Amino acid sequence: MTTIQTNLQHIKSTLPDGVRLVAVSKFNPNSAIEEAYAMGQRLFGESHAQELVPKAQSLPKDIQWHFIGHLQTNKVKQVVPYVSCIESVDSDRLLFEIDKQAAKIGRVLDCLLQFHVAQEATKFGFSYDECVALLDSEVFGRLHNVRVCGVMGMASITDDQQQIRGEFRRLKQYFDTLKSTYFAQNDSFCELSMGMTHDYPLAVLEGATLVRVGSGIFGERMYQH
Numbered sequence: 001m002t003t004i005q006t007n008l009q010h011i012k013s014t015l016p017d018g019v020r021l022v023a024v025s026k027f028n029p030n031s032a033i034e035e036a037y038a039m040g041q042r043l044f045g046e047s048h049a050q051e052l053v054p055k056a057q058s059l060p061k062d063i064q065w066h067f068i069g070h071l072q073t074n075k076v077k078q079v080v081p082y083v084s085c086i087e088s089v090d091s092d093r094l095l096f097e098i099d100k101q102a103a104k105i106g107r108v109l110d111c112l113l114q115f116h117v118a119q120e121a122t123k124f125g126f127s128y129d130e131c132v133a134l135l136d137s138e139v140f141g142r143l144h145n146v147r148v149c150g151v152m153g154m155a156s157i158t159d160d161q162q163q164i165r166g167e168f169r170r171l172k173q174y175f176d177t178l179k180s181t182y183f184a185q186n187d188s189f190c191e192l193s194m195g196m197t198h199d200y201p202l203a204v205l206e207g208a209t210l211v212r213v214g215s216g217i218f219g220e221r222m223y224q225h
C-alpha cells in the first residue's frame with residue numbers, strides 16, 4: 001500500500017459505524033485522489049471552485065464531491081453541477097443563489113448550514129440567531145431546490161482539548177435544537193459535519209456524522225487554506 005492508502009485505512013479503522021469520512025483532497029493532484037479511490041473511498045471534499053471543477057470532470061463519475069470552503073456567490077453556478085453537497089453555506093445570500101442555480105439545472109442540492117463556533121474572527125459561518133432568522137423567514141419556505149441536511153462547523157485552532165470539545169458540543173446542541181424545532185419531520189436533516197485531522201476523534205465523541213480529514217490522509221499541504 002502507498003502512504004496515502006495506509007493513512008486512509010488507519011483513519012477509517014478509528015471511525016465508528018455511522019460516521020462517514022470526507023477525504024479532503026484540496027491542493028492534492030488527481031493521482032493522490034486515485035490512490036484513495038482504489039481503496040474504495042468515494043467521498044471527497046474540495047474548497048475551491050477552480051480546483052473542484054477540473055477534478056470532477058476528469059475523475060470517475062461515482063465520486064461524491066462535497067464543497068467545504070467559503071463559496072462566493074459568483075462561483076455557485078460553476079460548482080452546482082458537480083457537487084453532491086455544499087457543506088459550507090454561511091449566508092442567506094449564498095443559500096438563495098444555490099437554490100437559483102440548482103433550479104436552472106433541475107436539481108435539488110443537499111446543503112449544510114455552517115456555524116461560527118471558533119474563537120478566531122476569520123472563520124465563516126452563521127451565528128445561531130442569524131440562522132434562526134433565515135429558517136423563520138418567508139423566503140426560506142419558498143426554496144425548493146436546496147435540501148438542508150444538517151450543520152457544519154470548525155473548532156478553534158488550539159491545543160486546548162476542552163475548548164475544542166466545548167465548541168463541538170455547541171454545534172451538536174445547535175443541530176439538536178434545529179432538528180427538533182424545524183426539521184423534526186424531515187429525515188434528511190441528519191448530518192453533523194465536524195472534525196479535521198487534528199481534532200476529529202473529539203468530534204466523533206461529540207456526535208459527528210461526517211468528519212473532514214485532509215492532511216491526515218494526503219500529507220501536509222504546501223498551502224493551508
Ligand SMILES: *Cc1c(COP(=O)(O)O)cnc(C)c1O
Binds near residue numbers: 024026047069212225
Ligand atoms: C482543509 C479543510 C479540512 C481538512 O483539514 P486537515 O487539517 O487537513 O484535515 C476540513 N475542513 C475544511 C473546511 C477545510 O477547509
